[in-house]
Amino acid sequence: MFDTLTERLAGTLDRIRGKGRLTEESVRETLREVRVALLEADVALPVVRQFIQDIEGKAVGQEVLGSLTPGQALIKLVHDELVELMGAANEALDLKAQPPVVVLLAGLQGAGKTTTTAKLGRYLREREGKRVMVVSCDVYRPAAIDQLRTVAGQAGVDFHPSDATQRPVDIARDALAAARKNLVDVLLVDTAGRLHIDEEMMEEVRAIHGQVQPHETLFVVDSMTGQDAANTAQAFDQALSLTGVILTKTDGDSRGGAALSVRQVTGKPIKFLGAGEKIDALQPFHPERVASRILGMGDVLSLVEEVQQKVDRGKAEKLARKMRKGNRFDLEDFRSQLEQMQNMGGLGSLAEKLPGMSQLAPQMKAQMDDRSTAHMIAIINAMTPQERRFPDIIRGSRKKRIAQGSGLQIQTVNRLLKQHAQMQKMMKKLGGGGASKMMKKLSK
Numbered sequence: 001m002f003d004t005l006t007e008r009l010a011g012t013l014d015r016i017r018g019k020g021r022l023t024e025e026s027v028r029e030t031l032r033e034v035r036v037a038l039l040e041a042d043v044a045l046p047v048v049r050q051f052i053q054d055i056e057g058k059a060v061g062q063e064v065l066g067s068l069t070p071g072q073a074l075i076k077l078v079h080d081e082l083v084e085l086m087g088a089a090n091e092a093l094d095l096k097a098q099p100p101v102v103v104l105l106a107g108l109q110g111a112g113k114t115t116t117t118a119k120l121g122r123y124l125r126e127r128e129g130k131r132v133m134v135v136s137c138d139v140y141r142p143a144a145i146d147q148l149r150t151v152a153g154q155a156g157v158d159f160h161p162s163d164a165t166q167r168p169v170d171i172a173r174d175a176l177a178a179a180r181k182n183l184v185d186v187l188l189v190d191t192a193g194r195l196h197i198d199e200e201m202m203e204e205v206r207a208i209h210g211q212v213q214p215h216e217t218l219f220v221v222d223s224m225t226g227q228d229a230a231n232t233a234q235a236f237d238q239a240l241s242l243t244g245v246i247l248t249k250t251d252g253d254s255r256g257g258a259a260l261s262v263r264q265v266t267g268k269p270i271k272f273l274g275a276g277e278k279i280d281a282l283q284p285f286h287p288e289r290v291a292s293r294i295l296g297m298g299d300v301l302s303l304v305e306e307v308q309q310k311v312d313r314g315k316a317e318k319l320a321r322k323m324r325k326g327n328r329f330d331l332e333d334f335r336s337q338l339e340q341m342q343n344m345g346g347l348g349s350l351a352e353k354l355p356g357m358s359q360l361a362p363q364m365k366a367q368m369d370d371r372s373t374a375h376m377i378a379i380i381n382a383m384t385p386q387e388r389r390f391p392d393i394i395r396g397s398r399k400k401r402i403a404q405g406s407g408l409q410i411q412t413v414n415r416l417l418k419q420h421a422q423m424q425k426m427m428k429k430l431g432g433g434g435a436s437k438m439m440k441k442l443s444k
């Protein structure tokens, strides 16, 4: 996420980081580069202007130039302004009203509404312990209703059936009645989208809005549309009075223009980020963490949260016990770790949250793709249990067999064995104490 922007900004700011002295001219030069980076990231022009203006006033003042570490002070200033731009703090959904609390999702076709409806349902069920019902008012797109039924199943939330012969407003009214009857906490209403904003669509969403009187009206928008995302959000806001925005497809967005423009252009907070096609790829939006990520400072907090939710605690504890007893870290353990990593969205997604990792050479990033994790697992699967326990016995003919069995090259097998040997050494060095403490901490 936001790779291009991060690369540019981190590069620019790195040059001044360690500087003991900055002149007014060098500050202005840095800000000019920041400005270009933001414009290239497709941040809306008025937003960029305001941003640079705000920083400039402070940056040539005592706060930065008078500081003992002016480079650091300027970076902090840029960071804090980025946070401010995106809304300072995370704004959660307001679910305090008398249940069923109604959440309406609107947006253009293909933005990710249906997927996001299910993701949000799962999120509210798992994280907030809510009983959730979803309903689709999309009677135009073929199979839209079926699509929601399928993803609702994956999300483990109630699905209120509707059909394409009904009027959208009637569907919404019926669903609300059903939600009341079934003592549902939150009703998520998915609506139809069009390719462009048109009056007819707005009229219909407005009618549904009037019918169910939602507590939250969320605009779902594809982050890859950059500053246009902010403009369409504004148009919807005028029709519906939004309470928030969900940015989707941030996993494919290297520029970040939408994330940086939406709040300023619409005055509405981004509440969630969609970051993948999987049902669990939805995160609350934390401006502070996203700003750190944009500046290549990592997002350790989100990482820790993710690890806490997704790591299989039983497995982590088992491994910790094993290490504590001084047992070897064998290939079974390695495989189990690789699988857990896959669970967490792969190395790439983990690395992007670690400080400094965003500036890794592209070749190294390429090596960390999810495919290579899958390859490593395939290789370990092709081994016999004995080979997994005692990797030292894997020599010539065994290697050949394993390569063939996994459909990969012998070099790849060699690489895996080397990586494992390095990890084994590291585990040993950390000793029972270090490693197991770390694992325990992570699995808490």
Ligand code: GDP
Residues within 6 Å of the ligand: 107, 108, 109, 110, 111, 112, 113, 114, 115, 116, 193, 248, 249, 250, 251, 252, 273, 274, 275, 276, 277, 281
């Ligand atoms: P709708 O027309 O607004 O209901 O859009 P859909 O929910 O049908 O989504 C359109 C496409 O975008 C589908 O292929 C989704 O899998 C995909 N999609 C939705 N959200 C995300 C996301 O956060 N990341 C990625 N990579 N794909 C997404």
